[in-house]
Amino acid sequence: MDKEAGLPKGFETVDSLPQPELVNKFFIATRLLQAPLEELLNEFKPTCLVADIFYPWTTEAAAKFGIPRLVFHGTGFFSLSALECVRLYQPYNTVSGETDPFVIPDLPGGIELTRSQLPDFVKDNVLNDLTQLLKKARESELKSYGVVVNSFYELEPVYADYYRNGLGRKAWHIGLVSLCNKETEEKVQRGKGVSIDEHKCLKWLDSKKPDSVVYVCFGSVADFNSTQLKEVAVALEAAGQYYVDIYTFLFAIY
Known part of the structure; x- marks a missing residue:
């Protein structure tokens, strides 16, 4: 399958690819999984199929x-709702x-963005x-049939309701899915091999004054050199x- 897609052998995640240009070939490779997946569906006859976006x-x-x-969806209701409103209303x-603010139409909360905060392919309608x-x-x-979202209602009730009622999407919140990982070894795998003392992290955070810590999130596929x-x-x-890097922190406490 690697050879058919033109993808180097052994790269099984987007963030492991040696060059960004290979991302498209990676998704070509995933499409080649349709036939073997259908064989499994025929063999095991499940009642439903849950698959990533x-x-x-x-x-x-x-x-x-x-x-x-x-x-x-690995993200929450807020980001899904904001993305859809930006797409619909432009x-x-x-x-x-580029730095002039605009309010995202119809989205609760009066959320403001600027053009510079949007990806080029969105604001420039790149194909x-x-x-x-x-x-x-x-x-x-x-x-x-519908969507399942990696979130929980108490975290973002306004946007969970808006996504279902305002945008008319059939959706269920099932998060946080990371809670299913209980063993240390599983947590380390989720953190790309980084082992963190969760109690030490929480103790450090609790020792700081309110509003004194900045959470930095680079996303799950970010790859920075030293x-x-x-x-x-x-x-x-x-x-x-x-x-604190939010992903490292969440990997530690969950």
């Missing part, structure tokens, strides 16, 4: 066997400058492999704030 072809696979496909076209994939993912989601990380650390130190 980036596998749009699974909606078609599930339909062949008359079972519903549920789309899994408020970035109402401002001329490439990524946007084609996102388009297919959105279309397959609308055809699916020089880049040093520059980020220097900038944060210059800001005079305590800081």
Whole structure:
């Protein structure tokens, strides 16, 4: 399958790819999994199929066997709602400058963004492999039975309700899915091999005054070299704030 997709052997996650240009080939490789997946569906005859948003072809696979496909979203209701409102209303076209703020229409909370905070492919309507994939993912989601979201209601009740009622999406919150990992070895794997003392992290955080810690999140597929990380650390130190990488912290406490 690696050879068919033109992907180097042994790379099984996006963040492990040696060059960003290989991302499209990676998703081509995942599409080649449809046939073996259908063999499994035929063999085990499950009652439903839960598949990540980036596998749009699974909606078609599930339909062949008359079972519903549920789309899994690793992010929460707020980001899903904000993304959909930006897509629907394109408020970035109402401002001329990159730093001019605009309010996301229809989204509760009066959330403001600027054009500079949006990806180029969104504000410039770029057509490439990524946007084609996102388009297919959105279309397959609308055809699916519903979505399951890695969140819990108490965290974002306003946006959970808006996503269901305002946007009319059939959705269930099932998070945090990381809570299913109980053993230390499982937690280390989730943290890319980084072992953190969760009690030490919580103790350190509890020792700080309210609003004195900055949470820094680079995303689950970010890959920085030591020089880049040093520059980020220097900038944060210059800001005079305590800081912690949110992903490292969450990997530790959950």
